[in-house]
Amino acid sequence: MNFRTAIIETGRIAYQRGLLTANDGNISVRLPDGNILITPSGLCKGRMQPEDLLVITPEGEVVEAAPGRKPTSEQPMHLEVYRLRPDVNAVLHAHPPYAVALTVAGFDLRNDFLPETRMTLGSIPTTDFALPSSPQNAAVIRELIPHHDALMLRQHGSLTVGRTLEEALINLERLEHTARVQYLAQTLGRIVPLPEGWWR
């Protein structure tokens, strides 16, 4: 699967699973030549065509774009990830509803009750609030993204990264699953943490 097809497919899956809605979210991949393939502003990520995607430099200059297409307004956040994480080749920003609801209600995502989450993602921190589509998003992730493959932008959405787009999507799915289980367990009345020290 080429990189354009992989982004289209990831957008479609995330949209159909309800992890993105309307024309929200954005997706990018670092190409072998160092440039970035990124989704455009304003389009539904579930219904994109390969030619809708843009190629930009690591500094954000447009190299290749169909007429009228502009890169996502969250471009500064994507470029910040690639600058700080040489090991990362894919960035996925989504609006997973359970995870966002937890941050809206003032809860952090917990990592002490599901073994898979603990073993794969470690912890999932929440950033300070930043205005969506503003350069503030690049600033609020700066301290966290070097140490985490999944984090929450407070009262906004998720940011997951991976060596591949498949990894970034798996991290998003796991983040939302964790949030959903946390929400359900809290609604049932309590969360029983994993036994002390089992992961050491």
Ligand SMILES: [Zn+2]
């Ligand atoms: Zn967003």
